[in-house]
Amino acid sequence: MISINMTFEDLCIAVYFPCSAGGKFIINSLGLSKHCVLHDARLAQWELEQTDVNLLYNKKLEVILKTVPKNAFDGDWQNYELGSSWIKQKNCVQDPDPAHLQKIINSSKHFCIVCHQIQELETILSIYPKIHIVKLTNYVDWMILCRSKSRITDIDEKRIYWSFVDKNEIESPTVDWILIDIDNSIRSMAVMQQQIEILYNKLGFDDFDESLWRQYYIKYAQSHKLAP
Numbered sequence: 617m618i619s620i621n622m623t624f625e626d627l628c629i630a631v632y633f634p635c636s637a638g639g640k641f642i643i644n645s646l647g648l649s650k651h652c653v654l655h656d657a658r659l660a661q662w663e664l665e666q667t668d669v670n671l672l673y674n675k676k677l678e679v680i681l682k683t684v685p686k687n688a689f690d691g692d693w694q695n696y697e698l699g700s701s702w703i704k705q706k707n708c709v710q711d712p713d714p715a716h717l718q719k720i721i722n723s724s725k726h727f728c729i730v731c732h733q734i735q736e737l738e739t740i741l742s743i744y745p746k747i748h749i750v751k752l753t754n755y756v757d758w759m760i761l762c763r764s765k766s767r768i769t770d771i772d773e774k775r776i777y778w779s780f781v782d783k784n785e786i787e788s789p790t791v792d793w794i795l796i797d798i799d800n801s802i803r804s805m806a807v808m809q810q811q812i813e814i815l816y817n818k819l820g821f822d823d824f825d826e827s828l829w830r831q832y833y834i835k836y837a838q839s840h841k842l843a844p
Contacts, residue, residue: 622724624714625746629819632731633752634778636762638798640697641836642750643728644680645812647698648828649821652726654679657701657716664723677828681835688839693765703729712740726819734781741791748819749791753782755798762840794818803842805833 629646633639646652650672653660659679666672683696702716712729720727726748731737740747756779760771785793794815801807809829816824837843 622721624712624717624721625744627721627724627726628712628744628747629726629728629750630731630737630740630747631728631750631752632734632737632793633755634759635732636765637752637755637759637778638762638802639730639752640683641802642752642796642812642815643730644683644698644832645829646726646728646815646819646821647680648673648676648825648832649726649816649823651819651821651823652728653720655698655700655728659698660700660720660725660727664719664725673825673828677831680832684832684835684839686839688762689764689841700727700729702727726821734785737791749793750815751785751791751793751795752798753786753793753795754800755782757799758802803837805830805837808833 629652631639631643633642640655643655647654650669653663654676663672663676666675679698683698685692685696702713702720714721717727729740731740737749741749756775759778760775763771763774786795796811796815801811809826812829813824816822
């Protein structure tokens with residue numbers, strides 16, 4: 617259960633991953649919980665005003681399903697994504713703004729922020745060292761498959777670089793990660809579901825709904841030409 621009187625550090629979930637590695641899938645999976653707002657400031661405000669839990673869950677699923685295009689590789693992916701506006705840019709680094717998040721914090725709701733580079737994460741941790749950190753790992757094959765979504769070039773260099781970074785971060789961790797393995801799970805609904813359930817438990821979320829989450833996974837898998 618989620619406690620009252622929680623702080624920014626209690627509620628912030630930093631999701632650390634390179635572009636096209638599957639991080640938004642994890643963020644949206646968390647967004648299906650009543651304990652975590654959708655990754656969009658306007659929708660988050662709507663959530664805080666809801667008292668009908670069934671309506672809330674159904675609306676959240678509806679919104680998240682709309683983030684998945686029929687074809688993930690059609691070059692238009694980013695037009696579907698949710699994007700928070702509680703982030704400000706500081707020296708080219710994304711930085712969460714507690715003032716923009718105050719209503720969410722007052723409601724004891726979790727929220728996600730995106731970190732694509734370790735420097736971004738380190739900057740946030742220097743101010744808020746106790747936030748939750750979800751790190752995607754073993755993601756290079758999936759990132760390469762999805763490279764067209766972010767127009768990634770220099771594939772061979774990216775494969776070598778991110779494989780090295782990920783291996784080094786796992787073998788010599790400087791942060792207490794919550795790990796999500798992508799390449800060994802994204803193609804299997806059962807394996808990925810197990811990881812998401814574990815993530816819910818580690819964050820203290822008590823409302824994982826298999827029927828809702830599987831609808832999202834199936835549409836996501838079909839969009840990426842997978843067989844769920």
